[in-house]
Amino acid sequence: MGEYFKNIYSGLQSFVAGLQLSLHHYHSRKKLVATLQYPHEKWPVEERHIGFDLQDYNVVRSRLHVDINDCIGCNQCMRACPVDCIKIESVKPPKGSEFDPGTTSNGTQKRMLVARFDIDLTECMFCNLCTYPCPEDCIYMVGGPNSAKHQIEYEYSQRDRKDLIFHFANPPEEEILAAGGADYLAKKKGLPVPEKPAAGVAAKPKSTEPKINYTPVNAITDRMTRSLAKKAFTAAVRAGKTPSETAASVKQALEEAGKYTSELDAVMESIGKADLMTQAVQAPETKLTKPDQGGLDIKLLNDLTDRMTRSIAKKAFMAAVREGKDARAVADSIQSALQAANKFSDEVKSVLAKLQSAGGASAATESDQKPASVALNIKVLNGISDKMTRGLAKKTFMAARREGKIPAEIVTEVKQTLEDAGKLTPEYAKIIDSLQEGT
Amino acid sequence: MTSVIDSMLKLFGSPQAAGSSAVSLIVAVVIAGLVVFTIMAVMAIVAVYFERKVSAFMQDRIGPMEVGIFGFKGGKQFWGGIGQTLADTVKLLVKEDILPKEADKKLMIMAPFIIFIASFLTFIGVPLSENLVVSDFNIGIFYVMAAGSIGVIGIILAGWSSNNKWSLYGALRSAAQIISYEIPIGLSLMLVVIVAGSLNFGDIVAWQAEHRWFFIHSPFAFVAFIIYVIAGVAETNRTPFDIPEAESELVAGWMTEYSGFRWSIFFMSEYANVLIISIIASVVFLGGWLSPLAIFGVHFTWLEGPLWGLFWIFSKAVFFVFVMMWFRWTFPRLRVDQLMYFCWKVLIPFALANIIFISVWELIF
Numbered sequence: 001m002g003e004y005f006k007n008i009y010s011g012l013q014s015f016v017a018g019l020q021l022s023l024h025h026y027h028s029r030k031k032l033v034a035t036l037q038y039p040h041e042k043w044p045v046e047e048r049h050i051g052f053d054l055q056d057y058n059v060v061r062s063r064l065h066v067d068i069n070d071c072i073g074c075n076q077c078m079r080a081c082p083v084d085c086i087k088i089e090s091v092k093p094p095k096g097s098e099f100d101p102g103t104t105s106n107g108t109q110k111r112m113l114v115a116r117f118d119i120d121l122t123e124c125m126f127c128n129l130c131t132y133p134c135p136e137d138c139i140y141m142v143g144g145p146n147s148a149k150h151q152i153e154y155e156y157s158q159r160d161r162k163d164l165i166f167h168f169a170n171p172p173e174e175e176i177l178a179a180g181g182a183d184y185l186a187k188k189k190g191l192p193v194p195e196k197p198a199a200g201v202a203a204k205p206k207s208t209e210p211k212i213n214y215t216p217v218n219a220i221t222d223r224m225t226r227s228l229a230k231k232a233f234t235a236a237v238r239a240g241k242t243p244s245e246t247a248a249s250v251k252q253a254l255e256e257a258g259k260y261t262s263e264l265d266a267v268m269e270s271i272g273k274a275d276l277m278t279q280a281v282q283a284p285e286t287k288l289t290k291p292d293q294g295g296l297d298i299k300l301l302n303d304l305t306d307r308m309t310r311s312i313a314k315k316a317f318m319a320a321v322r323e324g325k326d327a328r329a330v331a332d333s334i335q336s337a338l339q340a341a342n343k344f345s346d347e348v349k350s351v352l353a354k355l356q357s358a359g360g361a362s363a364a365t366e367s368d369q370k371p372a373s374v375a376l377n378i379k380v381l382n383g384i385s386d387k388m389t390r391g392l393a394k395k396t397f398m399a400a401r402r403e404g405k406i407p408a409e410i411v412t413e414v415k416q417t418l419e420d421a422g423k424l425t426p427e428y429a430k431i432i433d434s435l436q437e438g439t
Numbered sequence: 440m441t442s443v444i445d446s447m448l449k450l451f452g453s454p455q456a457a458g459s460s461a462v463s464l465i466v467a468v469v470i471a472g473l474v475v476f477t478i479m480a481v482m483a484i485v486a487v488y489f490e491r492k493v494s495a496f497m498q499d500r501i502g503p504m505e506v507g508i509f510g511f512k513g514g515k516q517f518w519g520g521i522g523q524t525l526a527d528t529v530k531l532l533v534k535e536d537i538l539p540k541e542a543d544k545k546l547m548i549m550a551p552f553i554i555f556i557a558s559f560l561t562f563i564g565v566p567l568s569e570n571l572v573v574s575d576f577n578i579g580i581f582y583v584m585a586a587g588s589i590g591v592i593g594i595i596l597a598g599w600s601s602n603n604k605w606s607l608y609g610a611l612r613s614a615a616q617i618i619s620y621e622i623p624i625g626l627s628l629m630l631v632v633i634v635a636g637s638l639n640f641g642d643i644v645a646w647q648a649e650h651r652w653f654f655i656h657s658p659f660a661f662v663a664f665i666i667y668v669i670a671g672v673a674e675t676n677r678t679p680f681d682i683p684e685a686e687s688e689l690v691a692g693w694m695t696e697y698s699g700f701r702w703s704i705f706f707m708s709e710y711a712n713v714l715i716i717s718i719i720a721s722v723v724f725l726g727g728w729l730s731p732l733a734i735f736g737v738h739f740t741w742l743e744g745p746l747w748g749l750f751w752i753f754s755k756a757v758f759f760v761f762v763m764m765w766f767r768w769t770f771p772r773l774r775v776d777q778l779m780y781f782c783w784k785v786l787i788p789f790a791l792a793n794i795i796f797i798s799v800w801e802l803i804f
Contacts, residue, residue, distance in 0.1 A: 008785060015770075022497045022769040029496040037504060
């Protein structure tokens with residue numbers, strides 16, 4: 001019985017104690033409430049670190065930011081991006097234009113107006129690869145080592161997915177027009193680009209890249225046969241076969257397809273005799289030396305054994321060349337950069353001497369050279385009505401173009417892919433053929 | 440004390456025509472029914488919001504804060520998410536109507552309405568102010584106790600017809616619990632009846648106006664008051680006595696297979712029962728519609744009258760509703776055997792002893 005009342009007493013005690021506790025929390029809720037109403041309020045953000053002394057690690061999970069005033073529109077970040085999430089469009093003022101795009105904070109004279117600089121952060125994978133090539137250090141991950149330039153951001157969330165595409169460059173239309181970007185604006189708005197005589201633009205010189213000579217194969221009249229023959233021909237030439245071997249392999253391919261007729265003997269013969277390349281595969285090194293390097297060869301710097309030293313030297317080299325310095329000045333700037341980094345050594349000295357002597361000889365010649373294969377217009381493929389087919393065709397087209405193939409080859413390849421996928425109809429074949437006609 | 444129905448009948452009806460009196464009876468019943476229904480619905484909506492806020496504050500949260508009414512949001516404090524339960528109501532009412540394939544469909548559809556009818560009928564005898572009661576029975580307390588017990592039939596039907604083990608467990612537990620806890624409630628109310636000498640709410644309040652409020656009437660009356668509140672919480676199936684629902688054991692007990700509109704009826708009845716228990720507690724033990732200032736001998740004539748009575752009775756009821764929520768968010772759920780122990784071995788003996796002692800007390804004083 002005593003136990004019973006003791007139980008009731010202790011029950012009452014804990015009853016009252018419990019009620020007191022919850023009432024205390026109810027009354028002092030202003031002090032105790034722990035909820036943070038997230039979209040409206042945010043905790044102050046702390047710098048991230050991974051717990052040991054590796055400051056650079058800080059940049060990895062941050063957001064890309066561009067100081068657009070420092071951007072010279074060199075497109076290096078765009079090219080570096082592995083997922084193609086950066087899109088840059090720039091307008092180059094025509095020669096003799098009064099327009100001044102300004103200078104960067106490093107003092108570099110800008111050559112063009114960056115009309116569009118979009119980063120699609122839905123695609124960005126935060127690899128940081130775009131920040132290294134930037135000559136002006138204007139694209140970087142916010143926070144961490146760059147927190148002086150841009151504070152780290154709390155989060156990168158947006159209400160709308162569209163808003164995750166950051167438009168860093170927003171020059172007013174007048175500015176684009178002043179920079180001679182009338183064509184650009186018209187294109188952007190979807191208006192027809194005004195026809196212009198080619199006077200202002202230098203005629204595009206032919207590519208120095210060696211081309212496969214298709215003249216003998218083009219003599220085949222039947223379209224199917226021709227495409228098969230071309231394919232085998234290309235493969236054989238790529239494999240470095242001699243003309244007669246090439247002819248044999250083409251013949252074999254056609255026989256396998258049941259397309260070989262005696263009429264083709266003459267063609268095979270001509271293949272056996274012809275030059276396979278319009279230009280021989282001579283000295284590809286000359287091609288790699290970019291003309292805008294003022295005749296200086298950056299490859300000379302590859303003689304530097306230390307990796308760090310080499311990269312600093314190359315960076316300085318590029319910067320100096322871009323500023324239009326001559327060989328001597330380039331060597332000087334490399335030297336000062338390396339000295340600043342405390343990497344200057346006798347080895348560097350000898351390399352720089354070589355650089356000066358090599359560069360001094362050749363004069364800087366400027367010319368715009370582009371591979372001719374890009375002349376095909378992918379928009380022609382928009383005529384394909386089926387979405388799947390169109391996508392496949394475009395994909396193949398892009399892949400082929402990236403490999404630097406010539407128009408005829410691209411057409412063949414696109415057709416072949418569609419045929420393999422069982423999507424090729426005569427109608428589509430015509431559209432794809434018109435790719436080549438358009439050029 | 441006259442009831443609303445009677446006064447409405449007097450208002451509408453002319454004693455000459457027998458036909459018109461039948462019409463006016465129907466009109467009076469419909470109006471009273473609509474009023475009761477509105478009170479139940481509004482109570483459910485307001486109480487859910489109240490409950491969410493109270494629980495949030497007791498747990499160092501802030502509760503619903505995003506939904507306002509027509510753009511009105513009450514800032515960071517209590518009224519922050521004032522539209523939340525309205526939005527929830529709309530959501531509940533437009534939900535898909537689901538009946539399990541193997542369920543006993545007729546019973547399953549019927550069960551929510553039986554529960555609803557129980558709390559609806561109970562409301563008829565519950566006074567809301569002086570002379571403001573739908574029907575004034577001279578056995579008011581007895582009627583309210585009896586009508587309130589009907590709900591357990593609906594609970595058992597719901598649990599059985601769902602054809603689900605959780606539902607059935609919940610229903611059986613609920614039946615056991617509600618039937619058990621009606622005894623201490625009845626015994627503690629009987630103490631008041633013994634003292635006041637009437638089962639009528641009006642007479643009980645009149646007794647309190649003449650003498651003193653029941654919870655300070657005597658130590659035994661105070662104990663009876665405590666027993667009533669605790670057993671009342673158990674009667675409404677709320678935590679810490681919510682073993683029929685017992686989320687962590689039985690999913691949702693007898694409500695497991697219900698959703699949407701039917702479930703919202705359960706919810707409405709549950710909160711209506713909370714309000715009924717609170718109003719009866721305030722009428723029987725806290726002086727009903729009497730102003731609390733009267734305890735201190737202060738009498739303002741302008742503080743009396745039916746509207747002030749309504750205000751006082753609801754203030755007291757809201758206090759009890761808060762106490763029930765306070766219990767709910769303070770104590771963990773009892774085990775089944777603890778629940779039965781508490782009822783049969785603690786509450787009932789004390790309530791019985793109370794009755795003996797109060798009888799002796801009445802004989803002495």
